[in-house]
Amino acid sequence: MSPSAANLHLRTLTELAQGLAAGEFTARELTESLLARIAAHGEALNAFVTVTADSALEAAAAADRARAAQNPAPLAGLPIVHKDIFCTAGVRTTCGSRMLDNFVSPYDATVVEKLSRAGAIMLGKSNMDEFAMGSSNETSYYGPVRNPWDAARSPGGSSGGSSAAVAARLVPAATGTDTGGSIRQPAALTGTVGLKPTYGRVSRHGMIAFASSLDQAGTITRSAADAALLLGVMAGFDARDSTSVDEPVPDYRAGLDKPLAGLRVGIVRQHFDAGLDAANAARVRAALAVLEADGATLREVDLPHLDLSVPTYYVVAPAECSSNMSRFDGVRFGHRAEGAKDLMELYCRSRGEGFGAEVKRRIMTGTYVLSAGYYDAYYLQAQKVRQLIAADFQAAFADVDVIAGPTAPTPAFLLGDKTDDPITMYLNDIYTIGANLAGLPALSTPCGFVNRLPVGLHLVAAPFREALLLNCAHRYQQHTDWHRQCPEAYS
């Protein structure tokens, strides 16, 4: 390896793109160095379900040939990891579940296809909460992921493998999915940048559904500029997803450097109440001051129904989940119980054995809220509250451009700390869920440390204003270096 290729793992995706373009190192060198890091640290962190070393090296060689032929794709040679919820042709896609332990998808998800076509190289599939149901990565059939900042703690979830891998500098970027905060909360807990785009901005085709009206694919990176680079490739209408929106994809990198003069930043009063850790609150307030110093003006906004977002979410999401999980019946693919004597036994045992406790809990909750006699009181009522929450945001965005606040109430918690108390676990998503219910783009960027653990600043914007969010986060990152901090054990 050339001397210039040392410490490649510390570079951001954007920096790696520049290095590859300048010929400082080859895609093969980059891929080999990261595969070596994954081999060294992957197991301890448990961030990967599958590592695709052979195909990655082949793809890297192909990227180098394309570059030599003066014909590189936009992301040629750049490494990425996909959350194991994205279907990958010929590579096992488990969704963190025993149910899909043996499942090899015959096709690529649109996100995977777009990134591959753009030249990105898949190094593997990242660990996750089972079917994305969890906030700690502890519901995975493959065991919990460890937080690179403190191995006793959770990296957040459900995209915990992606956040840990990016934080530990095993890979510069990863895909994730966010149904109630599953990209942003793990990003906050690992000191990485998590972007959840507007609902419909990125195709859900090939992304195994948890709660279809809330699920959205996004990225976990180490800078806002990296997120902008990837989103430009991932976003866009897809005829295979009826809920994807036919809206032009801007160049998300074009306006990153624009100063925040005139930007109206909304602060939600309810965000700083008793539920928020005091030290965490201080870090967020300091971050707001940085935005102000760059020209933004702060003003208070009211989201009166925000306190209803968690209960609303835990009706809507399980309802959709209970139906989405029905296809896992042991008949055509996935786990199938052996020796079942009849159809009912095949169903009961295949699903009983294939699903973990949290998935079962949500299937039962969802089945209950959709049942005759309860539908109106729960599901219908939740849909109405969802409309109110969306209307709150809409009203707020008449006065402000961005709403800023904490991503999560506390820094990373200890593994095992909340597993017996689902309600406390659910409350971890209290600040992030609103954006899912309203379909809004949102982002978490590192904004400091509490007890040597990272905390995140959460930014939300009106639909399709990802460019504004990225601009805001990028400016913040120009004035701070929290996103540059690397856990000691992984520097």
Next chain:
Amino acid sequence: MSRWETVIGLEIHTQLATRSKIFSGAATAYGAAPNTQACLVDLGYPGVLPVLNGEAVRMACKFGLAVNATIAARSVFARKNYFYPDLPKGYQISQYELPIVVRGELTIAGDDGTARRIGITRAHLEEDAGKSIHEGLERCSGIDLNRAGTPLLEIVSEPDLRSAQEAVAYMRSIHSIVRYLEISDGNMQEGSFRCDANVSVRPRGQQALGTRTELKNLNSFRFVEKAINFEIERQIELLEDGGEVIQETRLYDADLDQTRAMRSKEEANDYRYFPDPDLLPVEIDAAFIDAVRRSLPELPHAKQQRFVTQYGLREEDAAVLTASRALADYFEALALATACDARQAANWVMGELSGSLNRDGLDIRDTRVPAAALGALLNRLHDGTISGKIAKDVFEAMWSGEGSADEIIEARGLKQITDASAIDDIVDAVIAANPVQVADYRAGKDKILGYLVGQVMKESRGKANPAQVNESLKRRLK
């Protein structure tokens, strides 16, 4: 008159004749090897999503307009959740609270011959399920998902039908409409057109409906009639014996000609319907509806009325001829191709042609004698080249593929003898050969003339012009 009144509502499932499925690109053709027409969407694979086939929406609108229904500006697909091996996703995508077609109506001929208006509550789009296969398999069942995802239009009537005969008349009328609209092939053997019947009885004069049962698996007009009649009798017998009708689903067994309980209301699934978050609401504007309206063909009822006024047909004959669009088209082509009277043309279509089609089990579209060919035959009848009896023989020959009417008439020498001297020669020969009968006739037994005419026709092998034979005999026997 029975003291019981029957109340029937029908749910008709008709497969729409789209080339691809309602939510995937897989083909819908019938009869392919199992699971060769099922893509990942039909198989319910992880991560795949439904995408609505616009053609199915257009077809549903066509139907709605044909029955004077309202086309909903906004309709919503919902998930109907239940587990079954032939239902890959564990839910069926259907429409529930907001269907695409609402409040239509249809007029049928009631049992007493008067026009009866039957309300159509709604028609909604949904996907068909696959099929479980048990035959030829031991200790296991097979699943064929070729049918999974085929578009269905479920047409729900009001409980306006009062007898099994009315139910069949209504079903035939719907069948005829979907075929006219070319939105379904209506093939009942292949399951493209199926029906469930909700049947109840109540004392005549009572307003409240009796407890109903739902009859399933009615895949022919005959079975609909038989199953409903069996069920009416069963319910009346039960009530008259002081019993109660249980609300339940009953399966019709054609072999035993009876219905039997499948599952009761208590065992019924809670389908947990909710709007499908994978699909956007279907929004239809006035411009689209107008375009569909302009594309509508003439419908059976309108065509029937036109046949009566334009061709002078009897109401019943017009009804027979317009039952299918292809048959009506055939008749009109024939009427155009022949100089014959339209009523005579109609008789040929309903008589010789339909008889031959039935005998050989053929559809009108597969007729062996096209309208133009039959027209040419009728013209020979009309211009006196052949007699009616000979014409039927020629038709048979045409049906057997022996050629055109003129070719057959020529080849078989069937041309009618109209040469007066040739006829006189045969008449003279017959008079000479039948002295007894001739004497009787001359003694006043007029009826004998028929016998003598028959003898002449026989001698001429049917070719002599019967009117001329008659005239010649009378003249010579005077």
